Amino acid sequence: MNLGDKGKQWLDSLGEVTQLFERKWNIQMGKSLNGGTEAFVAEVSTKGGGEAILKLMMPQIEGNSVFEQEIAALTIAGGDGYVRLLNYDMDHRAVLLEKLGSPLKDVGYSMENQIEIICNTLKKSWGKPIPKDRKLQSSKDIINWFLNFIPEIWAELNSPCSRQLIDKALEFLQSRLLNNSKEKSVLVHGDAHSGNILQDRTESQPSFKLIDPDGLVAEPAYDLGVLMREWLDDLSINPVENGRKRCMLLSEITGLKTQAIWEWGFIQSISTGLFLIKIGQEEMGLQMLKVAKAWSEV
Numbered sequence: 600m601n602l603g604d605k606g607k608q609w610l611d612s613l614g615e616v617t618q619l620f621e622r623k624w625n626i627q628m629g630k631s632l633n634g635g636t637e638a639f640v641a642e643v644s645t646k647g648g649g650e651a652i653l654k655l656m657m658p659q660i661e662g663n664s665v666f667e668q669e670i671a672a673l674t675i676a677g678g679d680g681y682v683r684l685l686n687y688d689m690d691h692r693a694v695l696l697e698k699l700g701s702p703l704k705d706v707g708y709s710m711e712n713q714i715e716i717i718c719n720t721l722k723k724s725w726g727k728p729i730p731k732d733r734k735l736q737s738s739k740d741i742i743n744w745f746l747n748f749i750p751e752i753w754a755e756l757n758s759p760c761s762r763q764l765i766d767k768a769l770e771f772l773q774s775r776l777l778n779n780s781k782e783k784s785v786l787v788h789g790d791a792h793s794g795n796i797l798q799d800r801t802e803s804q805p806s807f808k809l810i811d812p813d814g815l816v817a818e819p820a821y822d823l824g825v826l827m828r829e830w831l832d833d834l835s836i837n838p839v840e841n842g843r844k845r846c847m848l849l850s851e852i853t854g855l856k857t858q859a860i861w862e863w864g865f866i867q868s869i870s871t872g873l874f875l876i877k878i879g880q881e882e883m884g885l886q887m888l889k890v891a892k893a894w895s896e897v
Contacts (some may be wrong), residue, residue: 603672605658606658609658615693616655616693617641620688620691620693625645626644626695627644630642637653637656637657637811638657639655639657640653640654640655641653642698649818651698651730652695652698653694654693657692657693667689667734668735668813668814669812669813670814671735672735672786672788672813675727675728675733675786676723676786680720681724682696682699682797682809682810683696683787684696684841698817699808699810700799701798701839702794702796702799703716703793704794706798710830710833712791716796717793717796717807717826718852718853719852720807721787721788721791724785724786724788724812725822725854729784729785729786732733734814735786735815736815736858737815738775738784738812738815738816738821742772743767745772745870746772747770748885749870751764755877759876760891764888764891764895766782767869768869771866772782774831775818775862779861781828785816785817785819787817788814789825790811790812791809791822792825792826793829795809795810796809810835818859820855820862821862821863821866823855823861824865824868825866826845826849827842827845827863827865827867828871828887829862830891831883835889839894839896842861846860846861856859865895868887872887872888872891
């Protein structure tokens with residue numbers, strides 16, 4: 600991702616910053632890890648001989664998660680359902696986390712089993728009490744962001760889908776706004792897909808924890824909207840039938856209403872599809888918009 604001069608300065612400072620935290624947190628750097636889209640990530644060993652993960656976040660840009668909100672979410676979760684937070688430094692956007700195992704997407708489970716695992720892991724954090732002084736984005740903030748983002752990026756990309764699809768997404772956003780209430784709001788992850796949930800190596804039985812939370816307070820169906828847009832090849836085979844089937848499965852596992860899940864799934868498919876086109880993943884983005892088009896005709 601191109602961050603211009605700010606990004607170059609961040610890259611140039613990585614060596615110095617890692618040395619700073621080796622001293623400050625008494626850790627020793629190991630190998631760097633691939634796959635981080637918003638951070639430098641590396642394995643480290645701790646003073647007691649344990650293993651951990653050091654993550655140094657990139658400078659804040661539009662579309663990236665907010666570091667302060669991630670720290671707040673990890674603190675609230677306390678290692679239950681989310682990766683355990685060991686230490687952090689706000690000034691350097693640095694965080695030390697427990698080391699987890701392989702991502703769920705690489706373990707070999709069926710799509711249905713993956714969905715069940717993600718939902719059951721999410722339910723742990725959904726039940727966490729949220730402190731009044733929380734530094735988390737509210738449901739209204741999220742919806743207002745989508746209301747601006749979707750039509751703006753659609754126009755910027757010279758209308759890669761029909762205006763009717765955009766209007767349907769905006770209609771569903773207004774619906775979620777009307778159904779918004781503080782009483783039903785919980786700590787949601789914001790991007791709980793099979794690449795953002797890793798094996799917990801401390802448990803004898805198969806168990807998983809979520810990483811990279813966005814740090815949001817919203818209705819729990821917001822998280823399920825992400826799962827509605829995933830496994831795109833399955834949806835592309837028969838968008839309406841497989842979409843409905845998945846929506847019902849998510850409802851059965853979580854007890855949430857299908858309408859809320861469906862609406863958030865449509866919103867996520869439109870917004871993510873447009874964003875993928877913007878960052879050069881046009882084929883996948885158009886495929887996601889094609890699924891959303893089929894859903895809009897139901």
